Amino acid sequence: MSKEQAEREKQLAGEAAVSYIRSGMTVGLGTGSTVYYAIKKLGELVRDGLSIQGIPTSEQTHQLATNEQIPLIGFSQTTDIDITIDGADEINPQLDMIKGGGGALLREKVVASMSKETIIVADSSKLVTHLGKFPLPVEVTPFGWQTVAKKIKTLGVPVALRQQDEQILITDNQMYILDCHFGTIEDPSALESQLNNIPGLVINGLFINMATRVLIGENNIVKELIATDKGTP
Numbered sequence: 001m002s003k004e005q006a007e008r009e010k011q012l013a014g015e016a017a018v019s020y021i022r023s024g025m026t027v028g029l030g031t032g033s034t035v036y037y038a039i040k041k042l043g044e045l046v047r048d049g050l051s052i053q054g055i056p057t058s059e060q061t062h063q064l065a066t067n068e069q070i071p072l073i074g075f076s077q078t079t080d081i082d083i084t085i086d087g088a089d090e091i092n093p094q095l096d097m098i099k100g101g102g103g104a105l106l107r108e109k110v111v112a113s114m115s116k117e118t119i120i121v122a123d124s125s126k127l128v129t130h131l132g133k134f135p136l137p138v139e140v141t142p143f144g145w146q147t148v149a150k151k152i153k154t155l156g157v158p159v160a161l162r163q164q165d166e167q168i169l170i171t172d173n174q175m176y177i178l179d180c181h182f183g184t185i186e187d188p189s190a191l192e193s194q195l196n197n198i199p200g201l202v203i204n205g206l207f208i209n210m211a212t213r214v215l216i217g218e219n220n221i222v223k224e225l226i227a228t229d230k231g232t233p
Contacts, residue, residue, distance in 0.1 A: 001125055009123035009217025014038035016215050016222040017085045017119045023051040026078055028111040029065055030086025031058040031104040034121045038085045043068025055081060057111050058104040059172050075114075084115040088207070088214075089134045091126050095214055095227050096188045100137030100205030103162070103171050109203055112210045120211045124218040132185035137162070137205040139175045144200040149178055151198050157182050175202055 001009075014037030021027060021042065029039060039061065046052065046069055053071045056062040065072055086108055088097040097120065099105050112118045140148045149159045162169040162177040169177055185191055185206075192206040214225040 001123075005219075006123045006125065009219070010034040010121070011037045012217035012220070012222050013121040013123065013215045014085075015041045016217075017121050018042055018045065020083055020117075020119060020213075021045070021050070021052060025052050025082040026073070026080060027052050027054045028081045028084025028086070028115050028118075029054045029056045029061050029070075030084060030108060030111075031056075031061045032087035032102045034087040034123065035061070035085055036064065038121060039064050039068055039070070043070055046070050055111055057086065057107040058102070060102075060104075079114055081111060081115040082117070084111055084118045086112065086118065086120060088120050088122050088126055088211075089205075090128045090131050091120065091122060091211070091214060091216075092128055092131050092188070095120075095211040095225060096131060096209070097207040097211060098131050098134050098136055098205050099207050100139070100177070101134065103137070103169060103177055105137055105177075105205045106139050106171065106173050106175070106203045109207065109210075112207065117212045118210050120214045122214070122216055124216055124223075127216060130184045130186070131188055131206070132182045135160070135179035135181050136185070138178050138180060138195060139171060139173070139202045139204075140178055141200050141202060142174070142176055145176050145178065148198055148200045152178065152180055152195075155182075173202075 089101040090098040195204040
């Protein structure tokens with residue numbers, strides 16, 4: 001797929017998700033290159049009179065939403081989110097996902113967990129038969145990150161400490177990220193539970209049974225996939 005086609009598919013999916021937003025809603029605002037188009041479209045609608053409030057999942061999204069004049073709040077003001085719009089790095093047929101390529105997995109998972117509906121937007125390259133070709137991110141405490149890496153390596157998995165500009169990447173939560181090259185993940189739910197038991201591992205990038213609706217840009221159309229095991233409002 002060409003870069004131009006991928007961007008077109010992202011824009012189609014991102015903008016399509018906005019059609020589910022209604023005035024009065026609290027909206028979780030995800031992070032990434034596809035959600036960018038959703039936030040830009042939401043900004044247009046807000047300036048035209050749509051009344052919403054957003055909860056951003058990253059400092060990057062906070063800045064973008066502020067630039068778009070979208071009113072923002074935090075969990076000190078509400079813990080109820082009507083709809084979250086977010087992206088994904090991989091999506092399998094059960095709509096389980098790997099997320100965290102943009103480094104915002106902790107806040108993304110918290111926001112998704114509090115949402116009545118989570119709409120995932122992506123280009124067609126993100127659909128896969130099995131999760132795992134994309135390295136699984138895990139967010140870890142700076143203290144003892146080496147011990148987390150060691151435990152994951154005992155599973156026979158190559159692990160890399162994420163860097164940016166030849167420096168250790170620091171997340172918005174002042175944590176580190178380990179990118180874990182699992183290859184094919186046969187049982188995402190079991191792996192998620194296994195990883196969650198490792199001391200020092202704050203959150204992992206497996207999002208299981210969280211997406212209620214997935215919008216995929218495919219050529220010049222948007223394909224909708226709906227989860228069958230999680231209700232929508």
